[in-house]
Amino acid sequence: MDLGLKGRRAIVTGGSKGIGFSIAEALLAEGAQVAICSRNGAEIEAAAERLRSGGGRVVAAVADVSNAAEVGRFVPEAAAELGGLDILVNNAGRAHPGTFATLKDQDFQEDLDVKLFSQIRCSRAALPHLKAAGGGAIININAIYGRQPDPNFFATTVDRAACLAFNKALAMELAPFGILVNSVNIGFVRTPQWTAIRQRRAPELTESAFFARTAEAEVPLGRFGEPEEVAGLVAFLAGSQASYITGASIDVAGGMGRYV
Numbered sequence: 001m002d003l004g005l006k007g008r009r010a011i012v013t014g015g016s017k018g019i020g021f022s023i024a025e026a027l028l029a030e031g032a033q034v035a036i037c038s039r040n041g042a043e044i045e046a047a048a049e050r051l052r053s054g055g056g057r058v059v060a061a062v063a064d065v066s067n068a069a070e071v072g073r074f075v076p077e078a079a080a081e082l083g084g085l086d087i088l089v090n091n092a093g094r095a096h097p098g099t100f101a102t103l104k105d106q107d108f109q110e111d112l113d114v115k116l117f118s119q120i121r122c123s124r125a126a127l128p129h130l131k132a133a134g135g136g137a138i139i140n141i142n143a144i145y146g147r148q149p150d151p152n153f154f155a156t157t158v159d160r161a162a163c164l165a166f167n168k169a170l171a172m173e174l175a176p177f178g179i180l181v182n183s184v185n186i187g188f189v190r191t192p193q194w195t196a197i198r199q200r201r202a203p204e205l206t207e208s209a210f211f212a213r214t215a216e217a218e219v220p221l222g223r224f225g226e227p228e229e230v231a232g233l234v235a236f237l238a239g240s241q242a243s244y245i246t247g248a249s250i251d252v253a254g255g256m257g258r259y260v
């Protein structure tokens with residue numbers, strides 16, 4: 001199936017590793033050009049080199065998506081380097097476990113900045129370029145905790161619910177411009193952020209033992225997902241085969257998400 005991504009110009013925030021790297025890889029494989037950002041200069045350059053080795057044009061930049069000024073610089077510069085913009089993937093984010101008892105105001109504020117405000121600011125900065133292109137796609141990477149509250153991920157639960165409301169309202173507002181806005185909600189996907197969670201929660205277990213135990217307890221399919229299993233859906237949503245899908249919220253979570 002041709003996804004209609006040849007020559008399309010995409011920004012993927014948080015593209016140095018994990019899900020964002022795989023999304024960039026999938027878009028490039030379909031013939032798109034991609035700009036990626038993260039906060040670590042050495043890592044984003046190394047990721048860009050790896051991506052370029054598969055062929056295709058990759059622009060890399062250091063930008064913190066929780067910082068309004070850096071977003072305001074990165075998005076227009078990336079669009080200029082790519083010669084325009086058709087696709088924005090708001091992927092950058094972090095895991096920040098904690099209960100209401102343990103999280104401080106500052107934790108909530110920082111989590112809101114990196115999850116919700118990054119989506120708001122990147123989308124706002126991308127909008128003139130998407131409109132100039134005559135339409136496009138915004139894909140927000142969110143979490144099933146936005147719909148299935150988990151007090152152990154309290155800030156994520158609250159912020160991702162706001163992100164889902166943002167996703168739906170933005171889809172409605174941008175539909176007349178031919179800009180499609182969709183959310184992909186992650187359950188447990190094996191990425192570097194889970195390496196950090198294992199080190200905190202169960203340093204005595206090997207990574208595979210920790211993943212197996214966690215998945216057995218919580219994932220109906222009985223395993224963690226792989227980043228590529230998210231990237232395929234994102235590439236589909238970014239392409240012309242998804243032309244009648246907007247405002248959708250799709251779980252990639254191995255059956256997690258106890259709601260209908």
Ligand SMILES: NC(=O)c1ccc[n+]([C@@H]2O[C@H](COP(=O)([O-])OP(=O)(O)OC[C@H]3O[C@@H](n4cnc5c(N)ncnc54)[C@H](OP(=O)(O)O)[C@@H]3O)[C@@H](O)[C@H]2O)c1
Binds near residue numbers: 020063065092188192
């Ligand atoms: N993996 C899961 O099971 C899971 C579950 C639910 C939701 N998610 C969401 O999926 C998205 C990707 O997660 P992942 O698992 O791939 O995480 P990851 O492996 O930790 O990768 C996160 C990427 O985002 C970048 N990043 C983080 N904070 C940033 C910031 N403030 N500004 C710019 N870049 C930033 C990281 O680079 P730097 O740190 O160098 O900046 C990295 O490139 C996140 O939004 C995450 O919350 C993941």
